[in-house]
Structure formats: structure tokens, C-alpha cells
Amino acid sequence: MLVTSVTQTLPKTARLRTLGMSAEIAARLRTMIEEGELPPGERIDERAFCEAFDVSKTPLREALKVLVAEGLVLHRQYIGYRVAPLDLDELRSTFETLHGLEATAGELAAQRLDAAAQAKLERRHQAMIDAHEAGRRTDYFRINQEIHQLIIDGAANPVLAGVYAALMSKVHRARGAANADTLRWQESHEEHEEIMAALREPGRPHLAQVLRRHSENTANEVLTVVARSLAGAPDRQVNPPSKGRQ
Structure with a gap:
């Protein structure tokens, strides 16, 4: 340093x-x-x-x-x-790749996700609901990411997991910016309910489709937020955290 x-x-x-x-x-x-x-x-x-x-x-x-x-x-x-x-073109290309990875992870997790992993997903989903109801946006975002990671882990494909992690590192803070939007926060919450419903279905036939749609909706919102910021939205000064949130 x-x-x-x-x-x-x-x-x-x-x-x-x-x-x-x-x-x-x-x-x-x-x-x-x-x-x-x-x-x-x-x-x-x-x-x-x-x-x-x-x-x-x-x-x-x-x-x-x-x-x-x-x-x-x-x-x-x-x-x-x-x-x-953020680089809008790089984000767009990264998301296009992530959509396919989310769908592939869904197809594999539908076959390979075991009961213990399903139970953990249910617990984390409930924690995410609690964070949403309490208005704890940062906690909600972290748990949201944990749930996606648990599904990737459930796919039991280390190559897919490695590529996914590398791409997610490129879009992580852009996703955070989109989740700071109140409307998208609510939409994301509703889409996660759909993901859990797909995970509970016998055979999980719709999981891949639901995950891909969620990824596409997230990408649309993220790219809109980033494009708006790059278009010259009025400067705002960053607000520091209050001393109680350090």
C-alpha cells in the first residue's frame, strides 16, 4: 500500500x-x-x-x-x-452472457439441487423477505446475491461457477445501483418469489426460464440506470453513512 x-x-x-x-x-x-x-x-x-x-x-x-x-x-x-x-457496452455484453449462464444453472440445479440446499434456500429467502419488510435495503441486496450463489452452487458445475463469478464481479456494483431503485427493489422481490415457487415444483421444469427472465429484467433496469447516469444526470454529492451505520 x-x-x-x-x-x-x-x-x-x-x-x-x-x-x-x-x-x-x-x-x-x-x-x-x-x-x-x-x-x-x-x-x-x-x-x-x-x-x-x-x-x-x-x-x-x-x-x-x-x-x-x-x-x-x-x-x-x-x-x-x-x-x-460504468462501461455501458461492457455491461450489456456481460449481461447477455449471464442470461445464458443463469438458464444453464437452472437446468442443472433442477436436477442436482438436494434437500439440504433447498432448505437453506428457503431460510435465506425468508431472511430476504424480513429485510424487505424492514426496509433494510443493503441486507436485502446481500441476501439476494447469496440466493443466486446457492443456486449456482446447486448446479454442481465448477466451470460454470468460475465463469459466473468472473462475470458477476464485473456487474456487481451496477446491480447494486439498480437495486437502490425503489421500484426495481419491489420487482426483484416479486421475481424472487417466482424463483422460489419454481424451486418448489416437482422436477422444477420452469426454473431455468424463471431465472433467465429475472436476469433479463435485472439487466434492463441496470442498463437503464447506467445509461441515465452517463447521459449527464445532474451531479449529486455522495452522502456519507451516518455514524450509526458504520
């Missing part, structure tokens, strides 16, 4: 504390970006985030440098930091 000239002049123990703090901040910001809490293209108010995390600018900037290196954040001198925008 890079350190600034400021931290290089500090005693070793102080530098370690600063670097440890910046790693925690980077992890928190990374999660916020990937789950859509910090949308693509928005400016990051350093002062507000320092107050929210109760830190000085040094560890915050060290954290931001890490995210810049990862491609999640952009930095311009005299302008500041901004959440990196």
Missing part, C-alpha cells in the same frame, strides 16, 4: 495505526460502492466522510488511493474524488 509523505514521517506505530484504519475505511467504501450505496459517477465529499468515520483526512485519502488503484474511484487534482462510472 502506498503511504503519503505525511505518514512516512510518523513513528512506525503511528503509521501502522493509520494504515490499519485506512484498510478498514477502504473496505467500507468498497462495499458501499459495490452495493450501490455510493452510485457511479458521484463526487465524494472528503470532509463529510471524515466526520462520518470520525477520522482525519490522512487515512481517508489512503483508503481512496487504494480504491483508485482498483478502478472503483477516480481522482483529479483540484477536483477531488468521484466514484468511477
Whole structure:
């Protein structure tokens, strides 16, 4: 990890504390970006985030440098930091591939998903319902992803799982941005009810079709959100988390 000239002049123990703090901040910001809490293209108010995390600018900037290196954040001198925008063409191509993978996973999981995995899916689905009813959007999004992963795991095909994971890493934060939309959140919830109904059917004949349709609907919403942001929607400044949500 890079350190600034400021931290290089500090005693070793102080530098370690600063670097440890910046790693925690980077992890928190990374999660916020990937789950859509910090949308693509928005400016990051350093002062507000320092107050929210109760830190000085040094560890915050060290954290931001890490995210810049990862491609999640952009930095311009005299302008500041901004959440990196998304590539619409790459997203479209990635989703086109994911639709087929979701359908294939559904076909395989229909045959291979065992009773224990089905029971776990039921438990996670109930947890997702609870998060939806309580308005816990971030928890809902995480559980949503867990359910999709459980279905992929149920397909019992390591090659498919590897390709799926690689592609999902490209669209994860774009999906988070779409799930931050209230209407899509409700639609996604209803579609997951359809997925669970397909999983409960004897022989699961409709699972692949339902999963593909859900993937296509998610892609349509994600691409719409991203296209709108790239079309020059008015700048908004990123709101930091409240101290109670750190």
C-alpha cells in the first residue's frame, strides 16, 4: 500500500495505526460502492466522510488511493474524488452472457439441487423477505446475491461457477445501483418469489426460464440506470453513512 509523505514521517506505530484504519475505511467504501450505496459517477465529499468515520483526512485519502488503484474511484487534482462510472457496452455484453449462464444453472440445479440446499434456500429467502419488510435495503441486496450463489452452487458445475463469478464481479456494483431503485427493489422481490415457487415444483421444469427472465429484467433496469447516469444526470454529492451505520 502506498503511504503519503505525511505518514512516512510518523513513528512506525503511528503509521501502522493509520494504515490499519485506512484498510478498514477502504473496505467500507468498497462495499458501499459495490452495493450501490455510493452510485457511479458521484463526487465524494472528503470532509463529510471524515466526520462520518470520525477520522482525519490522512487515512481517508489512503483508503481512496487504494480504491483508485482498483478502478472503483477516480481522482483529479483540484477536483477531488468521484466514484468511477460504468462501461455501458461492457455491461450489456456481460449481461447477455449471464442470461445464458443463469438458464444453464437452472437446468442443472433442477436436477442436482438436494434437500439440504433447498432448505437453506428457503431460510435465506425468508431472511430476504424480513429485510424487505424492514426496509433494510443493503441486507436485502446481500441476501439476494447469496440466493443466486446457492443456486449456482446447486448446479454442481465448477466451470460454470468460475465463469459466473468472473462475470458477476464485473456487474456487481451496477446491480447494486439498480437495486437502490425503489421500484426495481419491489420487482426483484416479486421475481424472487417466482424463483422460489419454481424451486418448489416437482422436477422444477420452469426454473431455468424463471431465472433467465429475472436476469433479463435485472439487466434492463441496470442498463437503464447506467445509461441515465452517463447521459449527464445532474451531479449529486455522495452522502456519507451516518455514524450509526458504520
